[in-house]
Amino acid sequence: MHNNVIFVSDMASQISKAIGECRADRLFILTDSTTEQVCLPVVRDFDCLHDAKSISIPAGDTNKSLEAVSHVWKELQRLGATRHSLLVNLGGGMVTDLGGFVASTFKRGISYINIPTTLLSMVDASVGGKTGFNFGGLKNEIGVFSEPHCVLIDTQFLKTLDRENILSGYAEMLKHGLISDVPTWAELIDIDHSPLTIEHSEERSQWSMVNVQCSMIERSVAVKQRIVTEDPKEQGLRKALNLGHTIGHAIESLAMSGTADGRLKPILHGYAVAYGLICELYLSVVKAGFPTQRMRQTVRFIHEHYGRLPITCDDYPALLQLMTHDKKNTANDINFTLLGDIGDIRINQTATRQEIEEALDFYREG
Numbered sequence: 001m002h003n004n005v006i007f008v009s010d011m012a013s014q015i016s017k018a019i020g021e022c023r024a025d026r027l028f029i030l031t032d033s034t035t036e037q038v039c040l041p042v043v044r045d046f047d048c049l050h051d052a053k054s055i056s057i058p059a060g061d062t063n064k065s066l067e068a069v070s071h072v073w074k075e076l077q078r079l080g081a082t083r084h085s086l087l088v089n090l091g092g093g094m095v096t097d098l099g100g101f102v103a104s105t106f107k108r109g110i111s112y113i114n115i116p117t118t119l120l121s122m123v124d125a126s127v128g129g130k131t132g133f134n135f136g137g138l139k140n141e142i143g144v145f146s147e148p149h150c151v152l153i154d155t156q157f158l159k160t161l162d163r164e165n166i167l168s169g170y171a172e173m174l175k176h177g178l179i180s181d182v183p184t185w186a187e188l189i190d191i192d193h194s195p196l197t198i199e200h201s202e203e204r205s206q207w208s209m210v211n212v213q214c215s216m217i218e219r220s221v222a223v224k225q226r227i228v229t230e231d232p233k234e235q236g237l238r239k240a241l242n243l244g245h246t247i248g249h250a251i252e253s254l255a256m257s258g259t260a261d262g263r264l265k266p267i268l269h270g271y272a273v274a275y276g277l278i279c280e281l282y283l284s285v286v287k288a289g290f291p292t293q294r295m296r297q298t299v300r301f302i303h304e305h306y307g308r309l310p311i312t313c314d315d316y317p318a319l320l321q322l323m324t325h326d327k328k329n330t331a332n333d334i335n336f337t338l339l340g341d342i343g344d345i346r347i348n349q350t351a352t353r354q355e356i357e358e359a360l361d362f363y364r365e366g
């Protein structure tokens, strides 16, 4: 993989340059209903996008669906896209995943550019070449590995992003810190210095991130890039990126199905990852000797910023069942990525049912 992630300082000229490199005959911009409203106006008047035709799909991960894929294929057809056309994906991970898939399959593949507009898509989803959509009730069930021509990151898009979505992306940054090195991790959870300050601006009635430095975002992207460059198809090292995700995905799915009494309701991916990190750091302490103090610092940070999901022991069977069905597992073993310390990655670890239940107890009580 070439180094195709660019932090932009001058959006107009850098988009223009990237589009020029693709030598496309026609240009299309994919948004969801929200980014169409809040992000498209930022770029719409750029000369290079003057003739671009806009395609939009409804916002929300439930729309990362075959229906939406089909809609975008049809729109490309109707609007005269050819094998030499270019798709610009302007949105969060939902748009970059789905748009990347559409582009990679339309007429056997056209070029595409990602312009991520959420923190999660900047540091994670838009980088690394995984594209796809949800199918048959399973997340990212259908997809292909396919690299965008480039990823253009402009943090000004984050100004309109709500607090929960900032925190959701920040959880993946935390994961990147844990699998990289102590300074990167420490900067992210340095509670005394409150690096995560999110301010509410009355006049725009929106939340914005005021204190997550661009340099932190750059370092986080670099962690992901380094790993996916070394192991693009997830044969080994890339599994490091699954830290927090074995239990996190199960929590996410459980919350997604909700409970009749409203105790559990859907949560954002990053919140589930943050909760999963608590459990999997506990397993790392027990099974791989991860330093207890570092686990405690991280757990304190997560509880403080992400709160707690009210799961009970009665949820354990369902959670274990969901973990068994995670597509990252082989046969019947539940597969984990654990840590011996910050940056000391141990892939292909397993844990017993009892150990997993202890980790869930720790989440609830710790």
Ligand SMILES: NC(=O)c1ccc[n+]([C@@H]2O[C@H](COP(=O)([O-])OP(=O)(O)OC[C@H]3O[C@@H](n4cnc5c(N)ncnc54)[C@H](O)[C@@H]3O)[C@@H](O)[C@H]2O)c1
Pocket (backbone or CB within 6 Å): 032, 033, 034, 035, 038, 039, 059, 060, 061, 064, 091, 092, 093, 094, 095, 097, 117, 118, 119, 120, 121, 124, 125, 126, 127, 128, 129, 130, 131, 139, 140, 157, 158, 159, 160, 161, 162, 165, 168, 269
């Ligand atoms: N390909 C990968 O490697 C990878 C990695 C992680 C996650 N993902 C995928 O990414 C998706 C999650 O990404 P996400 O959290 O960005 O979700 P998302 O794309 O659904 O965005 C979250 C919400 O924020 C809105 N939004 C986007 N940009 C905005 C902006 N600038 N201002 C205001 N609102 C804005 C969206 O319309 C949406 O309602 C999931 O589908 C997940 O499977 C993929």
Ligand SMILES: [Zn+2]
Pocket (backbone or CB within 6 Å): 172, 245, 269, 273
């Ligand atoms: Zn994730």
